[in-house]
Amino acid sequence: MREPAFWHAPSSWTSHLLRPLGALYGAIAAQRLTRMGFDAGVPVLCVGNYHLGGAGKTPTVLALAKILRELGEMPVVLSRGYGGRLRGPVMVDPSRHGAGDVGDEPLMMAQRIPVAVSGDRINGVALARSQRASVILMDDGFQNPSIAKDASLIVIDSERGLGNGFVFPAGPLRAPLLPQLARTDALIVVGDGAAGQAVAAEVAARGGLVLSSRLAPDAASLERLRGKRVLAFAGIGDPRRFFRTLRAAGIEVARERTFADHHPFSKGELESLVADAKADQLALVTTEKDFARLCRPRETPAALRDIVPFAVTLEFADAAPLKKFLADRLFKAREHRVQKR
Template identity: 65%
Template structure:
């Protein structure tokens, strides 16, 4: 996936106006597709999605919901399309046998903590999810995909970025016009703070939907290990700047930044260049867990190269309120 164009985050740009006819066509098709009927999975389905393309924190949200669901006695299994992987599935992700090139970086990373089924056609993966003893299906993305009916659609946005210019792709980042997406939204989760996120929260709240807040918290051991020296931070995620901000907010000395596109497949030359720069300037290489998962098993990975991961976990501001909503949807489904 290419990096987002800057004009997506500028209001009333000439690029957006030029692309608006294409956006109208794309948005019309996307809105009609969302209204198509889906299958009943036979289990409660919680979908963690976005209104827009790119990342906003879906993966840490899925992992946090995994812990929340286990805390109320449920057995969640994640169902993912496996973006970036070559295997069409359905397949149970095995971190010992698969690479990111097989199943995608996010499923590979999550599989260390929760069973993950990758299926390019999501509905075809339901049977394998059930075979793992699931009591709840956690869908990683797929909000706009109508193939499976959802019992709870939780939309995730980044508080600092919000929805950009709020235009539909390709004039902006929205995957479909906002009204049909909002109609199918059950709750919003805003990660971090910012005026852009507050505007979206206000819109969702005005529509009568609950809004929750969360923050990304770095792993204390990772922070301690990286406090000793200056860093060269690199990331190929939906919003690399958020990663760099998180490092600095933890008090770490980030001297250099390198941003790549989301799911970027690192080449041998790119990693060698990063390693050479780090060595030349006396810096420690650090990246996200997702990037490190993508590097493992790739040709770019080198046994002699030390790259530190910087794990983060999502913390809900009011986990009890979110847990109550989840439990209510599960109970309604099981009645």
């Protein structure tokens, strides 16, 4: 799906015409947020967005998993596997699963951390616990009430913010902002832009933790592209953020190609990208998520050798408050469950 341009415009007739539908959708979504969820039996940390589209959830999940392991935890990611055909529950195995099976983001994360995919999140909890998970990292699902969350950490892109601030389909919000703010325990702002400042101030005023972060390029990816002009392509929520990241890292982006989020690349599209890059003597570069969709188990197209998957890591300006926040939430979650027995 490509996001409509009017979602990120100050005002438009289209968005205003759709606001009644957005009000209805928002009322239903806000009511769902009040429902009691299933107790997973272990702490559940949810990483989500206020809006549709990308903001950096996947790098955030991986960064949190690293910190949790430093705290002695055994995190398992729970995902519904958007874009994959398997309903699960199933543990993602990169050696036998492709993006068409389990979704691109779970496949990418499974290279670094155990990932359970399940269309039914309660069944996914059971599978994660069978893997001896001491804490479940829920990838998305902030607006889904099926599982009770012990903490919700929301990711926002500092350049795009919340777009026009309207609820879908008039804008990108998944639910009215106020009930979402009320359930936000921490806000992770990605980048140095100003679009997230108002939301960050509101979260802080409500007692939530606000963290600044940035996407840091992987050194090996930078080395492969050093001194080269590139054709960059991406099928993610915000391809422009990827292009900005490349340029900020000193890479000369000569050409850009954008595709819809989770776009399933065909053989013809891949061959066309390779041919276009060769014609202009450019290196091909894409995101790790896009590269995951291009790869298939036991099948490696020769064209993939010409593509650099550009890896990034989410780095926090100060990780100490986050570590304390996570340790405190895990302690309180476990203490609460002991008291309920």
